Structures are given as structure tokens and as C-alpha cells.
Amino acid sequence: MSQPRGPVPSRFVVKLSVPGEGPLRIVATDVARRVAEFVQTSQPVESVTAAVETATSEASGGSTADIALEFRLVDRELLIEARCGSRTSEVRCQVNSQVHNSQFPK
Numbered sequence: 784m785s786q787p788r789g790p791v792p793s794r795f796v797v798k799l800s801v802p803g804e805g806p807l808r809i810v811a812t813d814v815a816r817r818v819a820e821f822v823q824t825s826q827p828v829e830s831v832t833a834a835v836e837t838a839t840s841e842a843s844g845g846s847t848a849d850i851a852l853e854f855r856l857v858d859r860e861l862l863i864e865a866r867c868g869s870r871t872s873e874v875r876c877q878v879n880s881q882v883h884n885s886q887f888p889k
Contacts, residue, residue, distance in 0.1 A: 841872035
């Protein structure tokens with residue numbers, strides 16, 4: 784994913800589903816890294832990816848079922864939700880307000 788060429792849309796949403804186990808589960812942290820870079824989170828990208836890995840583990844609860852992830856901007860935060868069956872875990876990351884101030888509703 785390339786760097787943003789303009790403001791990130793306030794309706795920014797990325798959804799994906801990853802396996803509960805196996806080599807393709809790493810896709811969740813790869814996407815989290817790219818989204819964090821794209822929206823320019825205030826936290827280091829590595830802390831965002833570590834938090835997403837924790838959230839996917841909490842949501843899966845040891846299940847092998849697919850984990851649904853949703854990345855979206857909400858009130859100057861990147862909200863990342865991980866869902867697996869009835870279990871949910873979320874991560875909230877501040878977005879650099881200097882970069883994105885003009886995009887968020889007041």
C-alpha cells in the first residue's frame with residue numbers, strides 16, 4: 784500500500800477475514816501494519832500490530848474458526864474490531880490529529 788496522497792476519507796473502512804490458525808493468520812497483522820501506516824496512527828506501528836495480534840487471539844479464544852476484522856476511523860481514532868463467533872475484542876489507536884483534523888466531523 785502506498786502512502787496517502789491526500790486526506791484519508793472519514794468513512795474509511797477495511798474488512799477482512801482470516802483463519803483462526805495456520806500460516807494465513809499473519810495477514811491480520813500485515814493489514815494492521817499497512818492501515819496504521821496509511822492513517823498515521825500516533826502509536827508506533829509495531830505496537831498497533833502487537834495489539835491486533837492480541838485482539839485476534841482474545842477473539843478466537845483458541846477456536847480454529849475464521850476471525851473477522853474491521854478497521855475504521857471513528858472520532859480521531861482507528862478502531863480495530865476482531866470477532867470470532869460470539870467473542871469480540873477491540874483495539875483503539877489515536878490518529879495523528881495534525882494530519883487528519885479536517886476530515887473528522889466536529
